[in-house]
Amino acid sequence: MPLSVGALHMTTEVARQFHLALEWCSCIIIACALASRIMRKKATRTQKGDSPAQELALTHRAKTLEALLREVNHRVKNNFTSLVGLLQMKQEFAQTPHEASQLKEMEIKLTGLANVHQMLALNGWNPITLEELCRSLVRSIVSLSGVPCQFTITATPRDLKISHAQTHPLILIIQELTSNAVKHAVVPGVPLIITLSLKEQDASILLCFKDNGPGYPAFILERFPRLPTTGLHILHDLTTSSLRGSLSLSNQSGALTCALFPQYPRHSL
Numbered sequence: 001m002p003l004s005v006g007a008l009h010m011t012t013e014v015a016r017q018f019h020l021a022l023e024w025c026s027c028i029i030i031a032c033a034l035a036s037r038i039m040r041k042k043a044t045r046t047q048k049g050d051s052p053a054q055e056l057a058l059t060h061r062a063k064t065l066e067a068l069l070r071e072v073n074h075r076v077k078n079n080f081t082s083l084v085g086l087l088q089m090k091q092e093f094a095q096t097p098h099e100a101s102q103l104k105e106m107e108i109k110l111t112g113l114a115n116v117h118q119m120l121a122l123n124g125w126n127p128i129t130l131e132e133l134c135r136s137l138v139r140s141i142v143s144l145s146g147v148p149c150q151f152t153i154t155a156t157p158r159d160l161k162i163s164h165a166q167t168h169p170l171i172l173i174i175q176e177l178t179s180n181a182v183k184h185a186v187v188p189g190v191p192l193i194i195t196l197s198l199k200e201q202d203a204s205i206l207l208c209f210k211d212n213g214p215g216y217p218a219f220i221l222e223r224f225p226r227l228p229t230t231g232l233h234i235l236h237d238l239t240t241s242s243l244r245g246s247l248s249l250s251n252q253s254g255a256l257t258c259a260l261f262p263q264y265p266r267h268s269l
Helices: 005-044 052-091 097-122 130-145 164-184 218-223 230-242
Strands: 149-156 192-201 204-211 246-251 255-262
Touching: 052 097, 097 130, 097 164, 130 149, 130 164, 130 192, 164 192, 164 204, 164 230, 164 255, 218 246, 230 246, 230 255
Parallel strands: 149 192
Antiparallel strands: 192 204, 204 255, 246 255
């Protein structure tokens, strides 16, 4: 059944709000990471010749900041839970199947962000490996989508890390690629296979995401990056603008998407 003008406007508005919410939530995660880093530096900074009173005050400040960060983590976790609950409730009153599908997609991605927040919080907001980040996001989206999937990830080296500044765009990129695979790469009767490769290449990182679906349509490969497709526009902008890298699309027994971007200096992680 074709969508009415009103329904089309509604679904477009849902999509717009969807991406704004994802940006907002992922920015909250990065803000927590940066706040933790700043707090840790300030709380542990000592000067030679500090008096016992100064050392005591510094210790008290460190404990206060740790308690504050725990409270922030708790509130962020509760906010994620509330947002996911609201999205689940909204799906019951969706006016069209397309709108319900968009709301479900938003629920899945927000749940993935909540899992990343929990993982970072448990890790003390220290930089995590790119492999850990990707594994958490892909597994969360695939699990909640209910699509049977075989997922394999390789990283060379295994301890390949990213900066806090790179975490935000990479979260959105991995979510978009996984969601696209779940929606467009599933062939009836064939389990979805997702392969993710992460490789350090000179002073850059090469991220390749592959599925075993029908691949990219010819018109997309011919017109990329000048496309009307919102998702691919987002991927291209995040890679070129936020990561200062490049994005390529191809078909190799399925869709293959590769992002090449400069590796953040290790001393600034």
